[in-house]
Amino acid sequence: MIEEKFTFIDLYCGAGFGARGLVDAGGAPLLAIDAWPLAARTYKDNFPGAPVICTRVEDLDPIAVAKKYQPNLLMASPECTSHSVARGGKPGCESSRRTALHILPWIRALEPRWVIIENVSRMRLWKRHPELITGLRDLGFGPGHLTEVLLNAVDFGAPQSRERLFLIGDRHALAPLPSRIVAAPGCVRRSASSILDAPGTWLTSPVYKPGRAQATLDRAARARSAIGRDQSYLMVYYGSDGAGGWQTLDAPLRTVTTLDRFALVERVGNVDRMRMLQPTELTKAMLGLDQQHQIKFGNRRQRVKLCGNGICAPVTSAIAAALTRANSLESHSRLELNPSPTQRANRAACLA
Template identity: 55%
Template sequence: MAGKKRHMLTFADLFCGGGFGARGAVAAGAQPILAVDAWEIATETYKSNFPTAKVLCSPIEDIAPQELAANYRPDVLLTSPECTSHSIARGAKPGCEQSKETAIGIIPWIDAMKSRWLIVENVNRMKKWGRHKELISAIQSHGYQVNDLVLNAADFGVPQSRKRMFLVCDREGSIISREDLLAMHKRPVRSARSIVDWSGTYKSRPLYTEKRAQATIVRAERAIKELGPGKDFIIVYYGSDYAGGWQSLDAPLRTVTTLDRFGLVTWQGGVPYLRMLQPPELLKAMGAGSKHELPHGSRRDKIKLCGNGVCSPVMEIIFRKIAQIEDEELGLAS
């Protein structure tokens, strides 16, 4: 239609973490205008990557969203409530109800911001939470069509197998399916091998040493028995594991968590060597691309940032779909 122009989507980012989801949204042409997280390392990382956004370091319940809404009216409210009490990676530890209820804490923000679009990302096990239906009903009561999707990052060209729940919600009633998003995706499948820095920058040590934990040796020997000597592989620590504690480099990396859980085994002169994967490699596993940086915090902090993050290419496709829908409404879509 004559006179109509493409609108740049803006978004507010609650539980913003290190900005991995935001990186995907920006790749789709969107602009972050407001971000909130309770962890200082996360907000400093976000500021470094998106210096034009207003970034607040605070729990969301300590902020009055009505006051912010006077100056910030994002098209998309992007939220990733704390997921540790839902995740299978917790093992047998009991869940923290207060942690889970950070999801309910987004409701005042929905009411204040009145964004057309709402995205809620979390681990798929959140659906087992007793108040999950209450959350869905509350979102619907604000006029949203809720598209409840389970997406695996590996299906979107991310070198990591990471299944997450995405509630993609529209006040205008758009129906969005997993198949719609996959149809927009053109990236090939990528393996764990693609994230490894093979330059020799990170030094390995012999697998068999006196100080090496026996559990690590057992994991490694399972892999060597299966693959044969001389084949590189990854040892997987922590979490519920049904694959023998190791994985092939030819498959996407298992889910990155907030813990240091991946050891790379390589061979030198017929001898196996081991080192842990490093934050720049995990950053690649999140699909964040070369523009994203982790300039703040310790090695452990950077691993935690990755483990708490949203894989960028998945969020990019969601934002591209949102933009496509708005373009079609304006008659701009080809």
């Protein structure tokens, strides 16, 4: 068992993939909040010792929460859909974007040492993004205590190419926070083939069958033209695709979204057969080597959405390790020499 180093509260927690990374790094969840009942239920299933509140973050009083919980770290993954290019030409929703600003009252009330805020890279283009940065600086995350980095999950051992923006803060850093986060020594890049369930686990159907969409047939033709008739590959749906709507299995999986977008195509005899990737496989893409986390509630479409809404666990694990080791850990220990009775009770409860 990893020794507990810190406690955390998880806002917009989703299914808990990001929390899994923090736990792997020695964290203990004190509280999680998400408005989607299925996400809240999944989080509770994976972290049964952590209270989970199913409501909108902005509908809770952070001051009241602070009377019960004093976390070392606050993690938040505010809504990203209105920043994302995945919306195509659809206009964004400003109330959705504003969820990022709802984090500030929580930081003010809880006074965590560390903060981790995750979103898509285009959040930096939001007109109120500077307001978020200014708010964080006013709350103690000034120069040297806040860094803004783009991290790709594949660089941290997740078999998925998923680049996201992270705002990372440490109120009590003894040295300026690094401008980049690196993976632990020995971390290897993993391919899409590593997430596949055993052959024969799922039913397949012929690629070339009556009623198949022409766009699907065109993707299959482009793939076969490039790689030959016998090699397996992944067909990729949705989004602008300069790669022709497919990818090889020896490359990392492209970004998992909330929509069903990947189909495995294999040559069986003289026939190309295909099936969609399953939630069990997408879960592996979010976790890397960690297989403790389970997504077992909801229908298939909902479980795919739970995966697409998550943060890859190896990334949050690497961030937490960077924050809690070396001089950060030394300072953290000094600050926690005399924890309050509430802090001791919270830690005992979440570790029980």
